Amino acid sequence: MAISFYNTLGKTKEPFQALVPGQVRMYNCGPTVYSYAHLGNFASFILPDLLRRYLEYSGLQVLQIMNITDVGHLTDDDQADARGEDKLEKKAREEKKNPWEIARFYEDAFHEDRRILNLTPAHHYPRATEHIVEMIEIIQELLSKGLAYEAGDQVYFEIDRFPKYGLLSGNPVEELIAGKRIEEDPQKHNPLDFCLWKKDPWHIMQWDSPWGRGFPGWHIECSAMSRKYLGRVFDLHTGGEDNIFPHHECEIAQSSGGDDTICSRYWLHRRHILVDGKKMSKSLGNFYTIRDLIAKGFCGAEIRFGLLGAHYRSQYNFTFAGLGAIRESLRRLREFWRNMDGLPSSREDEAKAEVQALEARAGAADREFRAALDDDLNISAGLAEVFNFVRDAYKLAKTSPGGRVAREQLLSWDRVLGVVEHSLKPPPAGLGPLEASGPPLALAEGTLLEAGIEEWLKKRDQARQAKNFKEADRIRDLLKEKGIVIKDTPQGTKWFRNP
RNA sequence: GGCGGCAUAGCCAAGUGGCUAAGGCAACGGUUUGCAAAACCGUCAUCCCCGGUUCGAAUCCGGGUGCCGCCUCCA
Numbered sequence: 001m002a003i004s005f006y007n008t009l010g011k012t013k014e015p016f017q018a019l020v021p022g023q024v025r026m027y028n029c030g031p032t033v034y035s036y037a038h039l040g041n042f043a044s045f046i047l048p049d050l051l052r053r054y055l056e057y058s059g060l061q062v063l064q065i066m067n068i069t070d071v072g073h074l075t076d077d078d079q080a081d082a083r084g085e086d087k088l089e090k091k092a093r094e095e096k097k098n099p100w101e102i103a104r105f106y107e108d109a110f111h112e113d114r115r116i117l118n119l120t121p122a123h124h125y126p127r128a129t130e131h132i133v134e135m136i137e138i139i140q141e142l143l144s145k146g147l148a149y150e151a152g153d154q155v156y157f158e159i160d161r162f163p164k165y166g167l168l169s170g171n172p173v174e175e176l177i178a179g180k181r182i183e184e185d186p187q188k189h190n191p192l193d194f195c196l197w198k199k200d201p202w203h204i205m206q207w208d209s210p211w212g213r214g215f216p217g218w219h220i221e222c223s224a225m226s227r228k229y230l231g232r233v234f235d236l237h238t239g240g241e242d243n244i245f246p247h248h249e250c251e252i253a254q255s256s257g258g259d260d261t262i263c264s265r266y267w268l269h270r271r272h273i274l275v276d277g278k279k280m281s282k283s284l285g286n287f288y289t290i291r292d293l294i295a296k297g298f299c300g301a302e303i304r305f306g307l308l309g310a311h312y313r314s315q316y317n318f319t320f321a322g323l324g325a326i327r328e329s330l331r332r333l334r335e336f337w338r339n340m341d342g343l344p345s346s347r348e349d350e351a352k353a354e355v356q357a358l359e360a361r362a363g364a365a366d367r368e369f370r371a372a373l374d375d376d377l378n379i380s381a382g383l384a385e386v387f388n389f390v391r392d393a394y395k396l397a398k399t400s401p402g403g404r405v406a407r408e409q410l411l412s413w414d415r416v417l418g419v420v421e422h423s424l425k426p427p428p429a430g431l432g433p434l435e436a437s438g439p440p441l442a443l444a445e446g447t448l449l450e451a452g453i454e455e456w457l458k459k460r461d462q463a464r465q466a467k468n469f470k471e472a473d474r475i476r477d478l479l480k481e482k483g484i485v486i487k488d489t490p491q492g493t494k495w496f497r498n499p
Numbered sequence: 500g501g502c503g504g505c506a507u508a509g510c511c512a513a514g515u516g517g518c519u520a521a522g523g524c525a526a527c528g529g530u531u532u533g534c535a536a537a538a539c540c541g542u543c544a545u546c547c548c549c550g551g552u553u554c555g556a557a558u559c560c561g562g563g564u565g566c567c568g569c570c571u572c573c574a
Contacts, residue, residue: 011503029574037574044574087572171570175501240574245502270574271504272567279568309512309523315505315567322511325524332523335537372513380513384522394538469533476535487536 003058003374005236006313008244008267009168013376016266018235023061026051027226027264029239029247030066030125033106034091036289037113039307039318040280044240044270046307049119051236051268053416054373065229066122067222068110070103070129071205071215086215089204099205103129113290116300117307118422126225128216132207134224135216138254139196139209145258148196149189155211156193162253164260165192168267169245194250196220219250226263227255237264241271273310274317288318296320301423302327308417311379329387333410333420336390340406342491346399354402358393362409365389369413386413453484457493460486 003016018024028048031037037045048064055062071088088099095102107127114121139155142148147161159165159173166173177191185191195217197209206213226234232255239248248267255263273280280287293303306326310316348355365385372381393406414420456475463471476486479495487494 031574039574041574047574169570170502172501176570238574241569242573245570272569272574274567277566280573311512313504314512317511319510322524325511328525329523332537339537378513380511380523381521384513387522391539464533467533473534485536488532488534489537 003055004376005266005268006376008269009262011170014266016235018060019233019265022059023063024055024236025063025230025234026065026236026238027222027230027234028064028066028122028237029222029243030068031106031110032069032087033103033110034087035106036291037106037110038280038287038289039275039293039303040240040273040287042113042117042119042290042303043273043307043316044238045114045119046117046304047268047270047312048122048238049418050308050312050377050379050416051238052120053418054377057416058370058374063230064120064122065124065126065226067225068103068107068125068127069221070100070107070127071221086204092204100129103127116290116294117304118300118418120418124229126229128221128225129205131221131224131228132209132216134228135220136197136209138220138224138227139216141257142196142254147254147258150211151187153199153212153214154187154195155197155217156188157196157250157254158189159192159194159253160190161258162256164256164262165249165253167262168249168252171245171249194219194246196254219247220254222247222251223255223263232257232263233261234264236266236268238268238270241269244269268312270312271315273307274315276319277317280318293323298323298327299423301419302330304422305330305417305419308419309379309383312377330419330423333386333390334423336394337407337410337420337424338494340393340397340403340410342489342494343397343400343403344491346401348401351399351401354396354398355405357396358402358405358409361389361392361396362405365392366409366412373416382416386410386417453479453495457486457495461493 004013005016006013026048028045030045031041045066048066052062052064086099088102092099092102097105139148142157143150143155146158148155148157150156166176173192197211197214197216197220199212199214200206201213203215206215226237237248244267252262255261275286275288278286290300290303294300302323306318306323307316309326365388368385369382372378372385375381389406389409393409397403397406410420456479460472460475463469463475479486485496487496
């Protein structure tokens with residue numbers, strides 16, 4: 001079965017072939033660290049996470065690089081030009097810190113949120129500010145090849161030297177020029193030429209360069225870092241759909257180095273999400289950070305499942321009602337996990353037929369699961385197979401050996417989904433104030449038993465034996481008030497911190 | 500103005516020419532349970548509208564209507 005992805009470059013679904021068979025090199029546009037990353041940011045970061053997990057599930061090796069943009073893009077960038085105020089500078093002024101402190105603080109926050117959402121860590125998170133030298137090298141190369149020129153206080157890329165400009169976004173160059181959005185700039189050879197370096201000795205973050213002290217243009221960092229860690233041509237590049245133009249268009253142009261080579265063979269873009277049916281944006285102020293949702297009582301696994309369960313090319317409409325439905329469906333998987341563990345024990349040889357039936361069903365379901373994900377990460381179809389398996393496994397598994405097979409299959413899929421185990425684990429340590437607000441996370445069975453609960457259960461059991469159900473129900477209600485939910489099963493009474 | 504996406508049950512959502520239109524949430528009836536919980540069985544859509552192509556269309560083509568995105572900082 002071939003894996004295929006929808007390639008923005010070409011606007012069609014294409015079979016995926018790694019340049020080096022079995023080894024995938026992937027670059028992801030990461031966060032700009034001048035504030036807490038919001039739900040939309042993580043929607044786009046979960047795309048590379050799913051890609052990484054699924055490619056590895058398919059037996060491929062993945063080298064993943066996600067950049068950290070810690071040099072301020074400008075608040076008022078105009079057609080890839082360098083104007084306006086630096087975002088980090090603005091934030092630094094607001095918080096009365098220097099921009100480096102701001103960047104490190106929000107970079108740390110990004111990693112905390114990333115862990116809450118159980119995103120697989122990339123192999124490197126290179127920072128833009130630590131690759132200024134590499135950026136300067138590329139600009140020099142472009143200048144020496146006549147693909148860039150110095151004019152006034154800026155170095156520009158000359159887009160007339162790159163015929164493929166506009167290929168990724170589908171924007172005809174003439175149309176872009178005809179648009180009124182480009183301000184006339186007599187310094188430029190072509191209105192679409194974009195900034196590679198800006199001389200500005202007053203800028204708050206500045207570096208030496210052959211063109212004077214200043215700062216880099218806002219596309220060059222990705223060219224520099226992808227080339228350094230992945231080489232001139234690599235396999236996958238991801239980002240939000242807003243990156244298509246101008247960011248990735250410019251990146252392709254400047255990375256080409258004078259020939260027609262396009263730095264990444266596949267470009268995958270995450271469609272923007274909506275919140276309550278409206279565009280989520282900072283200017284509208286209707287955005288949620290991960291922290292906001294945690295504070296409202298949702299856990300990382302639920303948020304993750306919501307973002308993951310929506311296909312990356314569809315417009316996911318985030319609502320709290322929807323997240324509630326996600327919570328319930330995740331509960332079903334979690335219950336399955338628990339119920340398969342609580343089956344009556346049996347010897348392996350006695351349960352041979354049951355085990356074989358489950359293995360057969362699991363094998364078939366996994367083939368369907370893979371077929372679905374192979375098709376441009378069709379997660380909805382993949383999840384349908386997971387739930388179909390859950391339903392059938394409930395019918396087939398009667399004893400512990402069968403339950404073990406069912407759990408193993410769910411666990412296997414969870415390597416891709418990353419939600420079941422994650423929702424059973426207590427929150428990771430070291431998260432500061434976030435730790436306190438991570439419900440509903442289950443207690444691992446058999447651990448963290450609070451003093452008294454076992455006694456109450458014993459008491460309730462005695463009451464039930466004596467058919468004193470009034471007393472038994474009273475104890476159940478009492479525990480429920482404390483957030484402990486009880487289930488009577490043929491294997492005895494079980495309790496959970498959350499259902 | 501240029502480029503692009505979407506419209507499937509109460510809600511979310513897969514399916515792009517042909518088996519009974521996946522799956523999840525919610526709801527309802529039943530089995531089970533001391534009662535619950537969980538589980539199980541069952542019920543719940545002909546696919547925005549009009550026209551066309553075809554033996555056959557949710558799926559292709561044309562025309563409507565509605566919603567949304569990019570082209571400007573934004574994932």
